[in-house]
Amino acid sequence: MMRRIGTVVLAGLLTACAGQPSTQLRGTGDLGIVIERAAGSVQIVEHSHNTTLARVEGLGDLSHASVVFSRDARFAYVFGRDGGLTKIDMLTAKIDKRIIQGGNSIGGAISQDGRLIAVGNYEPGGVKVFDADTLELVADIPATTVADGSRGSRVVGMVDAPGQKFLVSLFDTGEIWIADFSKSNTPKITRFTNIGDQPYDSMLTPDGRYYIAGLFGEDGMALLDLWHPEKGVKRILDGYGRGSEKLPVYKMPHLEGWTVAGDHAFVPAIGRHKVLVMDTNTWQQTGSIDTVGQPVFVMARPDARQIWVNFAFPDNQFVQVIDSETHEILATLEPGPGVLHMEFTPRGEHIWISVRDKGEVQVWDTATLKKLHTLPADNPSGIFFSDRAHRIGL
Amino acid sequence: MTVTKIASQFFGVIMMSLLPLSLSVAAPLSTERQATLEHLLIQDCGSCHGLRMTGGLGPALTPQLLADKSRESLIATVMFGRPGTAMPPWDALLNEQEAAWMIDRLLQGVTP
Numbered sequence: 001m002m003r004r005i006g007t008v009v010l011a012g013l014l015t016a017c018a019g020q021p022s023t024q025l026r027g028t029g030d031l032g033i034v035i036e037r038a039a040g041s042v043q044i045v046e047h048s049h050n051t052t053l054a055r056v057e058g059l060g061d062l063s064h065a066s067v068v069f070s071r072d073a074r075f076a077y078v079f080g081r082d083g084g085l086t087k088i089d090m091l092t093a094k095i096d097k098r099i100i101q102g103g104n105s106i107g108g109a110i111s112q113d114g115r116l117i118a119v120g121n122y123e124p125g126g127v128k129v130f131d132a133d134t135l136e137l138v139a140d141i142p143a144t145t146v147a148d149g150s151r152g153s154r155v156v157g158m159v160d161a162p163g164q165k166f167l168v169s170l171f172d173t174g175e176i177w178i179a180d181f182s183k184s185n186t187p188k189i190t191r192f193t194n195i196g197d198q199p200y201d202s203m204l205t206p207d208g209r210y211y212i213a214g215l216f217g218e219d220g221m222a223l224l225d226l227w228h229p230e231k232g233v234k235r236i237l238d239g240y241g242r243g244s245e246k247l248p249v250y251k252m253p254h255l256e257g258w259t260v261a262g263d264h265a266f267v268p269a270i271g272r273h274k275v276l277v278m279d280t281n282t283w284q285q286t287g288s289i290d291t292v293g294q295p296v297f298v299m300a301r302p303d304a305r306q307i308w309v310n311f312a313f314p315d316n317q318f319v320q321v322i323d324s325e326t327h328e329i330l331a332t333l334e335p336g337p338g339v340l341h342m343e344f345t346p347r348g349e350h351i352w353i354s355v356r357d358k359g360e361v362q363v364w365d366t367a368t369l370k371k372l373h374t375l376p377a378d379n380p381s382g383i384f385f386s387d388r389a390h391r392i393g394l
Numbered sequence: 395m396t397v398t399k400i401a402s403q404f405f406g407v408i409m410m411s412l413l414p415l416s417l418s419v420a421a422p423l424s425t426e427r428q429a430t431l432e433h434l435l436i437q438d439c440g441s442c443h444g445l446r447m448t449g450g451l452g453p454a455l456t457p458q459l460l461a462d463k464s465r466e467s468l469i470a471t472v473m474f475g476r477p478g479t480a481m482p483p484w485d486a487l488l489n490e491q492e493a494a495w496m497i498d499r500l501l502q503g504v505t506p
Contacts, residue, residue: 038436038445038506063445081444104449122450154451171451200451200480216480248475248482251441252451313438314487338437356437379437 028073031090032343032385034354034361035078036378037062042078043377044090047345047352047385050363050373054093060084060100066107066382069389070132071114076384077132079108079119087135090386097135101128109160112392116181118158118166125152127168127179129187138185144173157202157213157255159393161226169199169213169222176202176213176224176233195222195233200270203255204393212236214255216270223283236283237267237276246271251312253296258393261304261324268295268309275309277327289327292318297341300324301366302348308366310339310353319353321369331369335362343383354380423495431488435496436506442480445506451480457503468497 031053034043041057059065061082068077075096078086083102088095104123110116116138118129125143130136143152153172161167164182169175176195179187197217204211213222220238225231253268260266260280269276269288275298277287293315299308307322319333319342338356345351350372353362356379363373388394423431436445442452453459460468472493475483484493 061444061446061448063440064450081450082446082448104444106450156451198480217478248484248486249480250438250482250484250487252480313434357433 026091028090028386029346030386031073032352032383033067033076033078033088033090034352034375034377034380035062035065035067035382035384037065037381038379040080041378042076042088043375043380044088044093045361045375047350047363050350050375052375052377056088056093056095058095059086059098062381064106064381067384067388068108068110068117068394069384069386070110071389073386073389076386077108077110077117079105081105083121083123085117085119085130085135099130099135101130101135101137106154106156107158109158109166109393111160111166111181112162112164116164118160118179120155120158120168122154123151125154125170125172127155127158127166127177129166129179129181129185139179139181139187141177141179141187141189143170144175144191146172156200159202159204159211161204161211162208162392165226167202167204167211167224169195169202171198171200171216174199176211176222178226178229190229192224192233196220196235200252201255203258205258205260206392208392212255212267214253214267214270216249216252219270221267234283237278237285240269240276240285240288241272244272247273247294249294249312250314251294251296251316253294253312256297256299256394259298259300259307261300261307264324266298266300266307266322266324268298270294275307275322287327289322289329291320291329292332299342299344301351302344302346306330306366308342308344308351310342316340333364333369335364335371336360340381341383343385346385346387352383352385354383356380423491427492428495431492431496432499432504435499436504439496440506447500447504455500457501460501465494465497465501468500469493472496 030046030048032045040059043052044054060080063081076088085101086098102121105121108119117132127141129139153170155168157169166179176192178190181187196215199213200216202213211224219241221236223234223236275289279286293311295309309320317337321330336355336358341354343352361375361377444450447455473485475481
């Protein structure tokens, strides 16, 4: 009797395995994660055929969630607002591990060697670093206490940098930190203070050399040359809005990756409906491009021939496409209300756009500027493709 | 686009001033407008304050944390923002009645 049950169970298992797509061999280079922020779920998607493969639920509060990928591009690490850190196996569509690491977090990064995951926290302010395999705590770096002593500064702009380093900016205390894990799991911290008022987000050049923090509290950005950290933080784009009154900012812009074409970099202005252009040799502003609203993401297509921009409320139904050479607006697209994020396919022929209020992710052709596909999604926000696994600073 | 928007705001202001004062105070918000405001509250206020109002770059706005603050000062914060912080003034997009409605929703507690 026992043996018969055993045989039946075994046969059942074999059948189940044969019927599951997860047992078929497949690569992960065309996979991605779409955040469904209100439902606390993510979709696993693939961009070869523009389909959803699976949905993974139970990830908590995914307001402002972001994702990094393991170096084998199999696992996605999802950073949630409620301090949740979830490691998802994209091949089996299962949660591999999940911890609540803090009270309120903003984003994270994976180290150069892929062994460490760092998270920037609002509450308690600071950085926590975990083993990428086990999610066990490796290091806990509290933030500088704010002036009135009530709490630690909120930490933003977390990126990885060459030499097993993480960089962050401290919103409340106006600092940039380098945490160097190259010697041991007890990091060497280098602190740059008085870098500017309220750094809100940061980005790193693709070669890992320049770290730039955008400032919310004043007009300008803070630049750190990681080849020469001894030279300190330099102010760039200082006073870019001189003489004009600031407009209200209904959503905080983001700096993600590096939007550079030739010798020009493109960044969102704060409180002005403009994309700013600067020369990357001199870091001086060379121009500005009028846009339909407050830019949120300013992203270059991988070949840098176009710049795509989305906007803060109440103009978040639009996306504008800018010619990176002439700085002309090539098109003002209207994917629909609540455009929250955009992600290019690795070589840039398509862009995926999350349109929250339509409950859609749209796939657009970047050459014809036409919509190709629509995937249903529950209040989608961030879209993250696995090619990020092999890019510095993402 | 911008011109249209500004024009419609001006139009709104003119329309408001044409209404008898008592009516503009007393007329309740339509169900449709309430749904729009609820969506705005969760999705757009939620971008900074968290979809569950547990805080983010902006502070938490749970009923417990708001309990000891005056309703009027909360409405004023929505309308005029908080200079020196990331909280913008919403008076170009909301009127006082709408701001009050949103504060009351926060005091009741919202969930996405």
